[in-house]
Amino acid sequence: MLTGRVPAAEGDRPVFLDARGLIGCRHRLGLDATYPEQLADVREDTGVQQRRAAAQAHRDRVRDTLVAADPDSWVIIDPAQSARARAAATLRACAAGAARIWGGLLPQEPDTGRRGGAEILLRDESGGYIPVIVVNHKVTDPRKPEPAEFHPLTSDLLHWHPEPDRARKLRQQPRDQQRLAHVYRMLQRNGLAPATPAGGVIGFHFDRILVHDLTAVLTDYDTRYADRIAVVRGEVATVPSKVPECRQCPWWTRGTAGGCQGWLNEHRDVSVVAPGSRADVLRGHGVRTIDELASWMGPEPEDWQHGPFEEAVVTARAWLVDAPLVRRFERVWVRRADVEVDVDLESYQEEGAYLWGTLLDGVYRPFVTWDPLPTEDEGRSFVEFWTWLMGVRDQAVAAGKTFAAYCYSRSAEDKWLYESARRFAGRPGIPTEAQITKFVDSVQWVDMFQAVTDQFICPSGKGLKKIAPVAGFAWRDPEAGGEASMSWYRRAVGYDGAPDLTQRTRLFEYNEDDVRATAVLREWMNPRDPVEHCAEREVPTLGDFAQAPGTPSPAQT
Known part of the structure; x- marks a missing residue:
């Protein structure tokens, strides 16, 4: 296995770390720094490329809008210059007292290893500069005013004036705060920090600046930065641990012994069944392998905050016998109705939802726009979908029949139902x-993901692509997935050339398979008529894993 340790011969070379390295996998950070040559032939994921391009377009729009509103107050740092020249130009602009600087870059720090900058530096009353970053994700959500709740601070885009914003609720984005703390420390180094530790974020909606007080963030940042720079410098060795980032990491299958995936499986690492922070808690109690977790016999750890601990133990036991699911109850149930519609949408980043796919009585009906997003035609396709769905519901109710619409993981569908209603209101x-709200809060809107979560323990994951095959469903396209569909969509609408009609067919088939998978899963969980192929016959229960295999873990001995 490759280890995240810099070879001794390279140890004297200065290494640098920007804010991107503060969030995410430590092991990947070490491997990237140690073996950059092994990534030379790695083709960047298409989805990552598209998100980067969208983020740059968003930054350009923010820059052009803000500068046009008050061009005399801005200094623009030329991005075509070298990093050294950009840093020098930034310091000159600060020394000259520029009110606003776009594209500011601060000098690299060979001793600390810091490098970085911010899209905007705003001069405050003390003569320091407040860092403001521009990101292409949401940083707040709208909400009705709640006097008793915490209200985030926001500021007008053109005049820095933070005040509590009762119309918004905060979205937790630790990466944004870490980046602001990183830039703040660099401003301190150059005598340019603002009077109070603060920074701002302009998010996807580009309507206000979300203001962060960095006072409490800086302590965590300092600890995190010291650890991460030590990893990059090879002063700390790292080993793999499964985290969500693994799904798109080039090191997952790259390197000796099958990459991180091979190493984790070979060592039966506990993070395989308890990824992320759950594995950290278990390791703190001496549990490092799946076998040790499966053998746990004592009370649950006092610091366990990840749901019933018994389920973590059962997950480990199920993994050892290759059981993809475990029933929580003897009977598996999901609400059924006389008239059932399956729903799945396809969206493109934050630009909109271009396809609402439905399944009724075995017939697939798509509601789609092929005008490149964003487009007014999206409103037309959404109206057609909503009108059809409500028409099916109303006809069922009028005929004295029950009705239900099903999706898998309603967060995406709910999001675009609300977004579409807001964007095309009136x-x-x-x-x-x-x-x-009346519809999604009713019993007529059924989330199959929640039904699976409530009734099964899933050692290999709860995504539809993981669960539906257990019920006997298979997708036609072996590459079917959310990231792949982004690339298909770009080609389908002609973002990068002439529209490719074959990709439209591919997207229809992918969407159709998703709604059919949901229908198959529902029938498997709660069949209308007794059948041989169903969950209660094929999936073991919690009781089947009541006895622990092997010996107690080190934590109990």
Whole structure:
């Protein structure tokens, strides 16, 4: 296995770390720094490329809008210059008292290893500069005012004036705060820090600046930075541990012994069944392997905050016998109705939802726009979908029948139902947000993901691509997945050339398979008629894993 340790011959070379390395996998950070040559032939994921391009387009739009509003107050740092020249230009602009600087870069620090900058530096009353970063993700959500709740600070885009914002609720984005703390420390180094530790974020909606007080963040940042720079310098060795990032990491299958995946499976590492922070808690109690977790017989750890600990133990036991699912109860149930519609949408980043796919009585019906997003035609396709769905529901109710619409992991569908209602509000056929709420909060809107979560323990994951095959379903396209569909969509609408109609067919088939998978899963969980192929016959229960294999873990001995 490759280890994240810099060869001794390279140890004297200065290494640098920007804020991107503060969040994510430590082992990947070490491998990237140690073996950069092994990544030379790695083709960057198409989805990552698209998100990077979208982020740059967003930054350009923010820059052009803000500079146009008050061009005389801005100094623009030329991004075509070298890093050294950009840093020098930034320091000159600060020394000259520039009110606003776009594209500021601070001098690299060979001793600390820091490098970085911010899209915007705003001069405050003390003569220091407040860092403001521009990101292409949401940093707040709208909400009705709640006097008793915490209200985030926001500021006008053109005048720095933080005040509590009762119309918004905060989205936790630790990466943003870490980046602001990183830039703040670099401003301190150059005598340019603002009077109070603060920074701002302009998010996807580009309507306000979210203001962060960095006072409490800096302590965590300093600890995190000291650890991460030590990893990059090879002063600390790292080993793999499964985290969500693994799904798109080039080191997952790269290197000796099958990469990180091979190493984790060979060592039966506990993070395989308890990824992320759960594994950290278990290691703190001496549990490092799946076998040790499966053998746990004592009370649960006092610092366990990840759901019932018994389920973590059962997950380990199920993994050892290759059981993809474990039933929590003797009977498996999901709400059934006389009239059932399956729903799945396809969206492109934050630009919109271009396809609402449905399945009724075995017939697939898509509601789609092939005008490149963002487009007004999205509103037309959404109205057609919503009108059809509500029509099916109303006809069922009028006939004295029950109705239910099913999706898998409703967060995406709910998001774009509300987003569509807001974006196209007031147009003929567009539902109000209140109408959306009434529907999604009713028993007629059923989330199959929640039904799976409530009734199964899933050692290999709870995604539809993991669960539906257990019920006997298979996708036609071996590359089917959310990231792949982003690339298919770009080609389908002609973002990068002439529209490719074959990719439209591919997207229809992918979407159709998703709704059919949901229908198959529902019938498998709660069949209308007794059948041989069903969950209660094929999936073991918690009781089947009541006895621990092997010997007690080190934590109990």
